[in-house]
Amino acid sequence: xxxxxxxxxxxxxxPLTGIIxxxxxxxxxxxxxxxxxxxxxxxRNAAGETPEDSHHQTNSTAxxxxxxxxxxxxxxxxxxxxxxxxxxxxxxxxxxxxMMPRVSNVVPESCLLIGVGLLVGGIIKFIQDETPVLxxxxxxxxxxPPIILDAGYFLPIRAFTxxxxxxxxxxxxxxxxxxxxxxxxxxxxxxxxxTQLASVDLLSCLLFGTIVSAVDPVAVLAxxxxxxxxxxxxxxxxxxxxxxxAVTVVxxxxxxxxxxxxxxxxxxxxxxxxxxxxxxxxxILVGAIYGLxxxxxxxxxxxxxVIEPLFVFLYSYMAYLSAEVxxxxxIMSLIACGVIMRPYVEANVSHKSYTxxxxxxxxxxxxxxxxxxxxxxVSTVAGPHAWNWTFVIVTVVLxxxxxxxxxxxxTYIINKFxxxxxxxxxxxxxxxxxxxxxxxxxxxxxxxxxxxxKSMFLTAIITVIFFTVIVQGMTIRPxxxxxxxxxxxxxxxxxxxxIHTQFLDHLLTGxxxxxxHYGHHHWKDKLSRFNKTYVKRWxxxxxxxxxxxxxxxxxxxxxxxxxxxxxxxxxxxxxTLLSSVSMQNIQPRGSARGRAIPSISKSREQEIRKILxxxxxxxxQRLRSYSRHDLFIDPFEDNVSEVRFRQQRVEMxxxxxxxxxxxxxxxxxxxxxxxxxxxxxxxYTYDDSESPRGQAAQPCPSPPDAVGLLSQxxxxxxxxxxxxxxxxxxxxxxxxxxxxxxxxxxxxxxKEEDLS
Amino acid sequence: MGASQTxxxxxxxxxxxxxxxxxxxxxxxxxxxxxxxxNEETISRDNLESIPALANNPIRNEIIxxxxxxxxxxxxxxxSCQEIGFEQFLMxxxxxxxxxxxxxxxxxxxxRKEKLRFLFNMHDTDNDGTITLAEYRKVxxxxxSKSDAITKETAEAIADAAMLEVAxxxxxxxxxxxxxxxxxxxxxxEILKGLEMETRMHIRFLDVDTAKMGCGKSTS
Numbered sequence: 001x002x003x004x005x006x007x008x009x010x011x012x013x014x015p016l017t018g019i020i021x022x023x024x025x026x027x028x029x030x031x032x033x034x035x036x037x038x039x040x041x042x043x044r045n046a047a048g049e050t051p052e053d054s055h056h057q058t059n060s061t062a063x064x065x066x067x068x069x070x071x072x073x074x075x076x077x078x079x080x081x082x083x084x085x086x087x088x089x090x091x092x093x094x095x096x097x098x099m100m101p102r103v104s105n106v107v108p109e110s111c112l113l114i115g116v117g118l119l120v121g122g123i124i125k126f127i128q129d130e131t132p133v134l135x136x137x138x139x140x141x142x143x144x145p146p147i148i149l150d151a152g153y154f155l156p157i158r159a160f161t162x163x164x165x166x167x168x169x170x171x172x173x174x175x176x177x178x179x180x181x182x183x184x185x186x187x188x189x190x191x192x193x194x195t196q197l198a199s200v201d202l203l204s205c206l207l208f209g210t211i212v213s214a215v216d217p218v219a220v221l222a223x224x225x226x227x228x229x230x231x232x233x234x235x236x237x238x239x240x241x242x243x244x245x246a247v248t249v250v251x252x253x254x255x256x257x258x259x260x261x262x263x264x265x266x267x268x269x270x271x272x273x274x275x276x277x278x279x280x281x282x283x284i285l286v287g288a289i290y291g292l293x294x295x296x297x298x299x300x301x302x303x304x305x306v307i308e309p310l311f312v313f314l315y316s317y318m319a320y321l322s323a324e325v326x327x328x329x330x331i332m333s334l335i336a337c338g339v340i341m342r343p344y345v346e347a348n349v350s351h352k353s354y355t356x357x358x359x360x361x362x363x364x365x366x367x368x369x370x371x372x373x374x375x376x377x378v379s380t381v382a383g384p385h386a387w388n389w390t391f392v393i394v395t396v397v398l399x400x401x402x403x404x405x406x407x408x409x410x411t412y413i414i415n416k417f418x419x420x421x422x423x424x425x426x427x428x429x430x431x432x433x434x435x436x437x438x439x440x441x442x443x444x445x446x447x448x449x450x451x452x453x454k455s456m457f458l459t460a461i462i463t464v465i466f467f468t469v470i471v472q473g474m475t476i477r478p479x480x481x482x483x484x485x486x487x488x489x490x491x492x493x494x495x496x497x498x499i500h501t502q503f504l505d506h507l508l509t510g511x512x513x514x515x516x517h518y519g520h521h522h523w524k525d526k527l528s529r530f531n532k533t534y535v536k537r538w539x540x541x542x543x544x545x546x547x548x549x550x551x552x553x554x555x556x557x558x559x560x561x562x563x564x565x566x567x568x569x570x571x572x573x574x575x576t577l578l579s580s581v582s583m584q585n586i587q588p589r590g591s592a593r594g595r596a597i598p599s600i601s602k603s604r605e606q607e608i609r610k611i612l613x614x615x616x617x618x619x620x621q622r623l624r625s626y627s628r629h630d631l632f633i634d635p636f637e638d639n640v641s642e643v644r645f646r647q648q649r650v651e652m653x654x655x656x657x658x659x660x661x662x663x664x665x666x667x668x669x670x671x672x673x674x675x676x677x678x679x680x681x682x683x684y685t686y687d688d689s690e691s692p693r694g695q696a697a698q699p700c701p702s703p704p705d706a707v708g709l710l711s712q713x714x715x716x717x718x719x720x721x722x723x724x725x726x727x728x729x730x731x732x733x734x735x736x737x738x739x740x741x742x743x744x745x746x747x748x749x750x751k752e753e754d755l756s
Numbered sequence: 757m758g759a760s761q762t763x764x765x766x767x768x769x770x771x772x773x774x775x776x777x778x779x780x781x782x783x784x785x786x787x788x789x790x791x792x793x794x795n796e797e798t799i800s801r802d803n804l805e806s807i808p809a810l811a812n813n814p815i816r817n818e819i820i821x822x823x824x825x826x827x828x829x830x831x832x833x834x835x836s837c838q839e840i841g842f843e844q845f846l847m848x849x850x851x852x853x854x855x856x857x858x859x860x861x862x863x864x865x866x867x868r869k870e871k872l873r874f875l876f877n878m879h880d881t882d883n884d885g886t887i888t889l890a891e892y893r894k895v896x897x898x899x900x901s902k903s904d905a906i907t908k909e910t911a912e913a914i915a916d917a918a919m920l921e922v923a924x925x926x927x928x929x930x931x932x933x934x935x936x937x938x939x940x941x942x943x944x945x946e947i948l949k950g951l952e953m954e955t956r957m958h959i960r961f962l963d964v965d966t967a968k969m970g971c972g973k974s975t976s
Contacts, residue, residue: 419854420955489950495918496947500875502899503815504957507878510819511852512959513809516788519960522809529812548900554914 090370108473110222110373114466117377125381133382134375139442140330143372145320146364147218148331149313151238152338153361159235162520166414166422167236170430171243172276174406175213179251181402182395183209189394200453207255208457211444212399212464214248216437217241217331219465222369223435223473230486233426237433245331246280252443253327283329287336290319294337295344295539302541308353309360312345344539347552351559372438379441380462386455395460396467399436407431425483432476435468436461498553771843775850781961785849789842798839814902818878818895823848827877834883854958868954869945875957876944886938889919922947 074081090113097104097112104112160167183206190200220241224234254272294315301308316337323333346354407430415421422430444461447454480487509521768782777785792807793799804810804820813819824840826833829847837844851874855864879887879895887895893915900911923936926943939947 415857419958419960421857423857494921494947494950495914496921497951499896499899499914499918500948500951503875503895504951506813506815506899507819507875508852508957508959510810510813510816511849513807513813514788514792514804514819514823515785515849515959515961516791517960517962521959525812550896550900550914551910554917 087367087371090374091367093374094366094370106474108223108226108469108477110219110369111470111473113370113373114377114380114469117374118380119377120374121378121381124378134372134379134438134442134445136442136445139372139375139438140324141321143368144218144439145317145330145334146361146368147221147372148242148320148334149316149338150361150365151217151221151242152335153312153316153342153357155335155339156231156235157339159231160239161524163232163235163239166418167239167243169410169414170236170240170407172247174240174410175215175244175247176251177406177409178213178399178402179206179210179247181209181405182213182398183207185398185402186391186394189390203255203258204453207252207447208453208460210248210251210255211440211457212395212436212461213402214244214436214440215241215434216439218369218372218439219435219437219469219473220433222373222437223469223476224433227477227480228488229429229480230488233429233433233485234488236426236430242331242335243280246276246283246329248439248443249327249329250276250279256447279327279329280332282326283323283332284336286323286326286328287319287333287338288340290315290322290333291337291340292539294341295348298341298345298348299539299541301349305350305353308349309356312341312357313360315341344536347536347540376438376441376465379445380466384455385459387459388456391456392460392463396464399464399468403434404431407434425485428483429476429480429485432472432479435472436465437469438465441465495554495557498550502550771846774843775846776853777846777850777961782846784962785846786842789845798841799845800839812902814900815898818898821881822874822878825877827883828874849961852957852959853961855954864954868952871953871957872945872948873941875948875953876941879939884938886940887944888938889915892919892939 093113093116094109097109183202186209187200187202187205190205215237217238220238224237250272254268254275258268294311297311297315298308301311316334319337320330320334323330345357349357407427411422411427411430440461441458444454444458447457505521505525509525512519512522765779768779768786771777771782772779775782789799792803794803801820801824804823805816810816810819821836822828823845824836824838826835826837828851829844840848851871853867855867859867876887877883879891881891881894893912896915896918897908897911919936919939922939922943926946927936
């Protein structure tokens with residue numbers, strides 16, 4: 001019965017280190033307690049923070065006891081408690097690292113986490129000689145999917161498809177080369193000396209080669225995310241790590257099957273090839289089906305916004321599990337599902353749901369990653385290990401060598417087909433970025449114990465993983481700096497870039513057509529037209545299905561800016577506002593349009609109108625959908641956010657168009673009267689037929705009414721009654737115009753009562 | 757111009773030096789030229805407009821116009837022609853060659869300028885050296901022209917916002933009475949520098965017969 005020393009200690013060192021040590025001890029103590037299977041000794045967790053004593057029965061035995069006011073029953077909640085505590089402590093560790101900037105700048109997080117895992121594992125082992133191990137089922141079913149889904153959902157599609165050929169070659173041919181080279185060479189080495197390795201047969205070696213040769217997406221993500229490398233290299237390495245799953249799965253099963261049988265015939269090899277196609281294409285098909293289902297479902301979720309993110313997650317998870325049922329490639333299925341689902345889902349779901357999806361995915365993948373690395377460390381300590389110097393060192397060396405050779409050879413071939421060739425620097429990063437990770441470990445763990453070499457293999461695998469993650473992970477950042485590899489450009493959405501990206505697409509397609517051959521752009525164009533005419537109609541609700549990409553991009557940008565303003569308070573400035581350029585500087589001077597009083601520009605106004613009518617209207621409904629089950633507004637609850645939103649938006653408008661002039665030739669008729677006559681619902685509708693989604697973007701018969709209206713309002717800050725002075729009479733119309741202006745321009749603090 | 761239909765090799769070599777294409781690529785493009793022109797020596801706008809695949813392209817007119825634009829011939833001429841010969845055709849096509857491994861940094865820079873210049877000429881239809889707001893609006897309108905239910909105002913709004921962005925990036929502090937004439941070439945370069953034109957604006961020129969569909973090896 002070991003008693004843990006109290007966790008509290010006088011911290012003479014910096015309090016931070018003290019906290020971390022305390023946490024570590026708590027972690028360890030609870031972990032050890034949690035593994036105390038069936039062991040009812042009373043180990044007291046004397047950690048100060050954890051109030052309960054595990055396994056401590058306070059129930060008395062025989063005599064009639066008083067009614068227990070306070071009793072303890074740990075077993076009841078044990079499992080979820082432990083899980084939650086593990087996760088919590090792992091995340092606290094992660095938090096702790098980021099508070100030590102000196103360390104976290106040098107060492108990538110994954111290394112630190114492995115280190116923690118080692119430490120924890122060591123302490124647990126010291127205490128009770130039995131450590132938790134990364135359970136393969138846990139890993140493949142619970143820890144891996146969130147990471148893959150996160151990566152797949154946010155995969156940069158353009159870069160991915162443009163480099164698809166290269167990625168596929170690296171993934172398939174590269175992995176095959178790695179597997180066979182490593183396997184073969186290891187076998188050769190095993191045959192050579194009088195080391196105890198002679199018992200390792202060829203198939204086992206090949207199996208081992210397969211396991212250790214696959215580039216791991218988790219490790220790649222973990223390391224590459226911190227170095228912010230340019231998109232091309234990122235997508236090449238990461239894409240390879242995703243797509244090589246199919247190869248790995250097939251080879252693994254192939255060799256595992258036959259390592260029992262003993263021999264592999266040509267027929268088996270042939271079947272293996274067929275199996276590869278089945279596995280990869282089948283996985284993609286399964287993912288695509290679920291993706292389309294998910295997109296279709298999201299079309300109808302306009303009334304139940306709160307569960308929208310769940311559809312995304314569940315469909316994707318089902319895709320993964322379904323693929324795993326048939327031993328298809330779960331990773332490819334997950335990627336396919338995310339990729340296919342995403343454009344349609346994003347067009348359908350509310351902004352809030354979109355944010356939720358994004359953050360949940362990031363959150364889960366972060367947790368998973370942390371846990372994986374910690375478990376990796378802990379499992380390392382668990383063993384069993386059989387250290388064989390030759391084997392391990394040869395493995396590590398061979399991994400490096402084969403990767404380098406593979407990259408160089410393949411690049412040589414690929415460059416003949418690529419237009420934008422891969423330079424030597426690129427090749428270096430590609431070779432150096434081939435990190436192995438937890439997938440290799442789990443696959444190794446899956447090996448049955450009939451293979452005597454399992455321990456040795458595991459040791460070697462772990463060493464390779466450590467080497468790549470720690471050594472390569474740590475050194476890649478300075479190397480990237482040293483080699484001056486292009487970094488990721490900060491992607492601030494620029495409307496000009498978007499316009500020209502689209503322009504270029506069409507231009508290049510046109511030139512290809514003139515040239516007469518069907519190239520990359522031609523097929524892309526065909527696909528996008530097919531998408532537009534057939535698919536979008538089914539999968540996107542309402543009018544958004546016909547919205548061209550430029551418009552949605554633009555609307556999104558506007559949304560982002562508006563929300564940014566809302567979030568950062570009224571004193572924030574938009575980036576564009578850092579310049580004092582306004583619309584007036586751009587409008588053609590001296591045009592025949594008369595100049596009214598400076599006010600918000602017509603074009604800005606039209607923007608607002610279009611956006612609000614089409615997109616933002618829905619968004620505003622989404623923004624208002626705090627209420628749990630329905631969309632109807634609680635005017636009091638949402639007023640504030642409404643108010644602030646509009647206020648900020650118009651502040652922005654006002655500032656942007658501070659010196660604006662309005663071409664007075666647009667005399668708007670009072671179609672605006674329809675605006676604002678009902679508190680929040682109808683604020684921005686301009687048509688009588690009020691259906692939230694059914695609005696086509698028709699031109700309003702009398703376009704920006706609001707313009708004429710607003711032209712009467714000088715941009716005075718935050719005066720809700722600013723129009724009051726200017727709109728003296730004309731009851732109904734002016735009232736409406738008043739309301740409109742308030743809605744659109746500057747609702748001051750007393751807006752609420754005005755909108756009754 | 758004015759050469760016979762079967763061009764001798766040294767003429768191709770001339771063209772290869774001028775435009776940077778390889779001989780095989782020039783041969784292929786020449787075949788295509790013959791196809792388009794109906795075995796004439798020059799092609800006119802109608803020839804290009806009759807390409808069926810171009811019908812769906814929203815910026816078809818701009819593309820066709822670019823072929824007939826004298827500014828793209830690198831000869832400091834302005835205006836547009838009615839018909840172009842093979843050499844002019846090649847000159848325009850040469851704007852779409854990709855960089856190779858051997859292209860030096862300066863050459864890449866020059867390439868990028870050239871491509872951007874091509875784009876700029878496409879937008880600046882009146883050749884005053886700037887893209888005015890009206891011209892930019894036209895560009896956006898054309899881009900959106902194939903989508904239904906998009907009104908002129910939306911296109912204008914987008915163009916205005918884009919123009920505003922250009923102005924804010926390039927001339928951040930303009931007084932209220934200053935007027936931003938239009939996007940000059942330098943500003944144009946500035947706003948598009950993130951796009952890395954030299955690696956994006958290219959197509960694959962084949963070394964095998966373009967009459968057949970398929971991918972061949974491309975060298976340049």
